[in-house]
Amino acid sequence: MIAIRAAAAAKLNLYLHVLGRAANGYHQLDSLVAFASAHDLIEVAPGNGFSLSIQGPFALSLLMEDTDSNLVAKAVKALAAALDRPADLSITLFKNLPVASGIGGGSADAAAALRAVATLWGLEPDDPVLARIAPTLGADVPVCLAGRTAYFAGTGTELTPAPDLPESWVLLVNPGVALSTPQVFAARTGAYSDPGRLDNMPATVADLADALRDRRNDLSMAAQSLAKPVTEALAALEMTPGCLLARMSGSGATCFGLYADADGAVAAGTMISRVRPGWWVQPAALVNDVAAVETVGEGDAIAV
Template identity: 35%
Template sequence: MRSYAKINLFLHILGKRADNYHELQSIFYFPEIYDELEVIRSDKFELYVAGEFADKIPQIPKENIIYKTLLELKRLYPEKITDISVFLTKNLPVAAGIGGGSANAATTLNVLNELFALELSKEKLAEIGLKIGADVPSCVYSKPMIVTGVGEGIELLDGHTENLLSPLSSSLTLKWERGLLGNNFFPKLNILLINPLKSVSTKQIFEMGFKNYSEEIKIEKNKLFKQEYIFELLHRTKNDLQENAIKLCPEIAEILESLNATNPIIARMSGSGATCFAIYETKEKLENAALQINENLPKYWVKTA
């Protein structure tokens, strides 16, 4: 099963709560870039990792998010869940601001739900995922969405989503109906991603603090199926973590300078970095930009979607 990367089209930090967690506002987008995960029943937990970033995955079970996900399901459904063997093709860089680990945990939830016939709704899987990581609930769906709170407030944007049957949990806020865009769809974006093959500590970024918090912006949700409106929205938003991340990883500034030289609609960092992305009006402009970036930054991880 595919385990999709997550991109924050923008990321605003609205303030700090009494429990020291930060409130955020963001739009998540899931491009066609992914890890791959296969799972079979086993008499003991085993993890086999291949792919470009295989050497970055912890082999000690207690340090691995896939194993933590298995343990959580075992705790909740001890009579149904056995051990598993996991085959992970790790194509996405680790600790890169694109939700790779969270996506792997979410995919594990989806796969085990099917493998062990748990018959859990997506909402219930997302509720379980929130105990594993703040980005896991969104990755359970892997569809365009507005995210608020500390990551638990999810408003799906595509118009083809099914209705939820179970009542809303107290820990997870989901707004579905038929999707916020009615019968319309969030458009596919032409995206270029770059990572300098360096990780950035999310914890350090938040510990550095913020000069000012952002105000929550108004999003005209009924216009989000129009590419022009999305571009306009991106021009009046930002990533509030970007400034601190650049102090920890100056290569981010270098990447953004190179991306802006390709005349994109927007170029910014995703999540807590160090992955950056740029969006282009057409596939042709995207491909031309990728050629230019590969020439200028040949040692970096570069992908198009």
């Protein structure tokens, strides 16, 4: 049986500015979003009815939840309903990324599931039904569905393609704490920011780090006030040789360091893992297109 595989790549907010708050209570955002080669993996195949299997190092917390509350299940059932067909699908989620960690997690999984099922059912990648469903699942799902370096505005659903990033590597570090996005936003204090979009995309990773240093993640201080390990993760990254920039992604708690090459990111990961063996530490390349992430293993699977 042919299965379809899709990468649910880690989403990184290279900067994240909170511009204000709308009358409906939602915060207005401005962010440059990139993706890393570290990823979850979705595999879908025709099934007798609907089933969702979850495997991998971060599967346990999801296995303890009701299947219907999983964003993957919500995504594919919403697509099936929109197409007026049964969700007769066998889906496996290989959960390699930490849960509730600021790197897209469930949103990336939902987007990858939409892409995979669309391919299985013969839909074009730009079919409007996918774009209609994505924002109903969460603010990060549209950018994860697009799967390319982009700016987002509004609540995260207004996307503008960004020029390709220079070749860059990151070290992802999660100190083992989960943060609630609403709680982090509620803890944010101080003035709102202006948009921070770059006039031109820097040509080198060093120049990219310089440009990002003039910007920030406006949720970082709030997250640190709720979880001291976020501060510790940022400090650990800053101490590694070759770290050009250390920053938290999204509402945390995952932080990333920016490096010029793979050797620097791997060496930094080894250094941090020795002193913090309980942390999740993952070197990865920044990718401008999620399709560049290799997702085909052994067997008769097709990657999208």
